[in-house]
Amino acid sequence: MVEDLKQIFLTELESMENPADLFQLRVKYLGKKGVITSQLKSLSSLPPGERPFFGKKINDDKNFIEGQLDVKEAQLREKELKKQLQAEAIDITLPGKFTPFGRVHPVNRTLSEVVDIFVRMGFSVEEGPEVELDYYNFEALNFPKEHPARDMQDTFFVSGDIVLRTHTSPVQVRGMEKRKPPVRFIAPGKVYRCDADITHTPMFHQVEGLMVDRDITFSNLKGILETFLHQMFGPDTPVRFRPSFFPFTEPSAEVDIGCILCGGSGCRVCKGSGWLEILGAGMVHPNVFGHVGYDPEEYTGFAFGMGIERITMLKYSIDDLRLFFENDMRFLRQF
Numbered sequence: 635m636v637e638d639l640k641q642i643f644l645t646e647l648e649s650m651e652n653p654a655d656l657f658q659l660r661v662k663y664l665g666k667k668g669v670i671t672s673q674l675k676s677l678s679s680l681p682p683g684e685r686p687f688f689g690k691k692i693n694d695d696k697n698f699i700e701g702q703l704d705v706k707e708a709q710l711r712e713k714e715l716k717k718q719l720q721a722e723a724i725d726i727t728l729p730g731k732f733t734p735f736g737r738v739h740p741v742n743r744t745l746s747e748v749v750d751i752f753v754r755m756g757f758s759v760e761e762g763p764e765v766e767l768d769y770y771n772f773e774a775l776n777f778p779k780e781h782p783a784r785d786m787q788d789t790f791f792v793s794g795d796i797v798l799r800t801h802t803s804p805v806q807v808r809g810m811e812k813r814k815p816p817v818r819f820i821a822p823g824k825v826y827r828c829d830a831d832i833t834h835t836p837m838f839h840q841v842e843g844l845m846v847d848r849d850i851t852f853s854n855l856k857g858i859l860e861t862f863l864h865q866m867f868g869p870d871t872p873v874r875f876r877p878s879f880f881p882f883t884e885p886s887a888e889v890d891i892g893c894i895l896c897g898g899s900g901c902r903v904c905k906g907s908g909w910l911e912i913l914g915a916g917m918v919h920p921n922v923f924g925h926v927g928y929d930p931e932e933y934t935g936f937a938f939g940m941g942i943e944r945i946t947m948l949k950y951s952i953d954d955l956r957l958f959f960e961n962d963m964r965f966l967r968q969f
């Protein structure tokens with residue numbers, strides 16, 4: 635190669651900073667119209683005797699240029715890779731972003747505890763709608779037309795015969811409509827009442843229970859509820875049944891446990907009585923069976939219902955219901 639050309643090539647090569655420019659340089663020298671290519675083409679115009687000499691020289695130049703370009707290309711690619719790796723480097727010594735753990739709301743916690751206990755005793759879990767027909771919320775549960783529970787003061791009416799369910803008991807009826815005895819399920823969920831003060835919120839949670847078969851007696855009800863209450867509040871918790879009234883059970887009972895705060899000696903929470911009312915229960919009324927087509931001569935059953943907020947307040951000694959719904963993290967984080 636003419637020394638000048640070599641010098642020019644090397645200077646140009648030196649100034650290359652990226653593979654794209656380098657490619658252009660390769661085209662300039664080795665491309666179809668490149669410097670070396672046109673030199674090769676011009677060989678034919680030389681006298682035949684000189685062709686081998688110059689031919690060899692041009693080939694040597696071509697090899698030299700090719701070699702130089704390849705070396706440079708490898709260098710540039712390596713440089714680019716290093717730059718990329720540096721740009722993408724992750725400092726694994728930096729502290730991570732802290733994501734605080736979520737908590738289960740105390741009401742949901744009690745709810746799953748209650749559900750777990752009954753599931754262990756063979757109950758399945760049934761769900762029903764929160765927007766409910768008057769028929770399921772009242773009628774089929776043997777509430778007479780003029781029953782005070784239907785009053786505007788308690789019930790949120792959506793329209794004439796559609797309400798927000800005031801209890802989970804309608805799920806008893808829906809559950810029985812779907813199957814034949816034996817029946818054994820619980821129905822947890824939200825219920826609504828037009829009521830708001832320190833001990834009432836317009837929305838709260840209940841768990842309903844129902845068991846129907848041949849020869850189900852009040853003793854079965856006592857056994858199941860005592861077992862439940864002992865698992866929930868401890869094996870030594872006293873339990874008592876008091877006669878009561880619900881339209882959909884006969885006989886009906888309210889169930890108390892010995893006050894878990896004062897141990898029965900009497901305090902503010904149990905209002906000095908030593909007992910806390912914890913749930914309602916009873917033997918399913920024959921009229922309810924009538925609505926779902928069960929023969930009351932063949933089948934008997936029991937039902938029960940409890941308020942989850944109340945159980946949670948007692949379990950954790952919480953004295954203000956509103957704490958459950960204010961979403962104050964200082965309160966919720968304690969669970």
Ligand code: DAH
Nearest residue numbers: 801803914915916937938939
């Ligand atoms: N549904 C009643 C209420 O909301 C609670 C209840 C009482 C449910 C007795 C029952 C039961 O299943 O047998 O106050």
